[in-house]
């Protein structure tokens with residue numbers, strides 16, 4: 001189902017996003033798959049308003065999710081970069097840092113400043129999976145930070161990204177969240193990854209060698225309270241990638257029905273099965289998107305469940321798209337194999353399927 005079929009009256013923003021996706025993104029998805037970072041398209045989505053709805057005065061996270069979904073219908077690399085950008089805007093908008101809110105936030109929301117988030121390590125740390133990779137020491141006007149992050153996407157050499165570091169303070173450990181910049185003194189970024197998909201995400205490894213994070217760039221010190229405020233939106237906006245992937249997998253299955261339907265009908269799962277799942281999941285996501293600042297455990301469990309369902313349905317839908325398409329999906333430039341490779345990213349990016357299951361097992365029952 002296209003965006004127009006699914007959403008009877010798409011907003012002006014989604015109509016503009018749809019135009020960018022059809023005219024600029026769709027023609028170059030193979031180049032992106034081969035490693036091209038679509039900076040001009042990221043800026044065009046920004047100009048269209050794709051990263052702004054969830055941080056606007058009349059906040060509407062559902063619109064941001066739908067924009068990511070539209071990008072994801074064509075390309076998960078781009079949809080993930082859209083999520084990175086929207087997550088950075090979310091961090092700033094949710095903070096008490098009025099200086100960053102007036103200077104950086106408008107530029108992130110309209111795509112004139114590009115950036116992302118290095119939060120997979122802290123998100124795993126806070127759920128008992130890893131140890132903090134970044135450590136800070138108090139200085140006169142901020143913190144001096146050391147350590148490294150193996151993956152930060154959607155950042156050029158001068159990109160902005162959210163970080164969390166731990167600080168030992170009189171025998172106690174606290175965590176601080178801030179915005180760092182790729183080109184600031186003490187920060188070194190390298191494009192050195194070789195992934196099975198997602199090559200066009202400008203994913204860098206980042207080293208901090210006594211990089212000074214000034215007080216002006218602090219989002220929350222300590223992170224307590226603020227973390228609970230940002231984490232449902234962080235996770236929920238990722239479901240846009242899943243919606244896009246499931247929609248495009250359905251489209252691939254339908255495209256071959258005319259020629260191969262006489263035999264494809266014996267496959268266990270049909271496009272109608274995924275459409276029913278998609279409708280149900282999308283309703284739940286759009287409902288959740290109305291209250292992203294709900295900090296209750298009951299709400300967070302629903303968000304995690306929707307994210308988990310989205311990740312699992314993405315790989316399943318892409319798997320069945322591959323089976324429906326057969327040999328035409330198996331060739332090196334085939335859409336189905338590209339979508340299948342991309343779909344696994346949704347299940348692996350933090351919070352990965354295994355982390356989501358751990359969280360559901362350990363969070364108190366609602």
Ligand SMILES: Cc1cc2nc3c(=O)[nH]c(=O)nc-3n(C[C@H](O)[C@H](O)[C@H](O)COP(=O)(O)OP(=O)(O)OC[C@H]3O[C@@H](n4cnc5c(N)ncnc54)[C@H](O)[C@@H]3O)c2cc1C
Nearest residue numbers: 116117118119120121151152153195198203348349350352
């Ligand atoms: C394309 C891509 C883009 C990403 N972008 C971002 C981003 O923008 N921001 C962000 O914070 N995170 C990013 N990540 C990280 C991502 O969110 C996950 O944290 C990561 O994929 C690992 O998740 P996991 O929970 O499955 O951990 P696991 O893979 O189960 O475990 C992670 C640990 O395994 C070890 N490890 C990792 N790679 C290897 C290897 N090749 N060989 C041996 N050991 C290894 C490391 O110790 C690492 O801490 C990105 C990852 C990918 C693949």
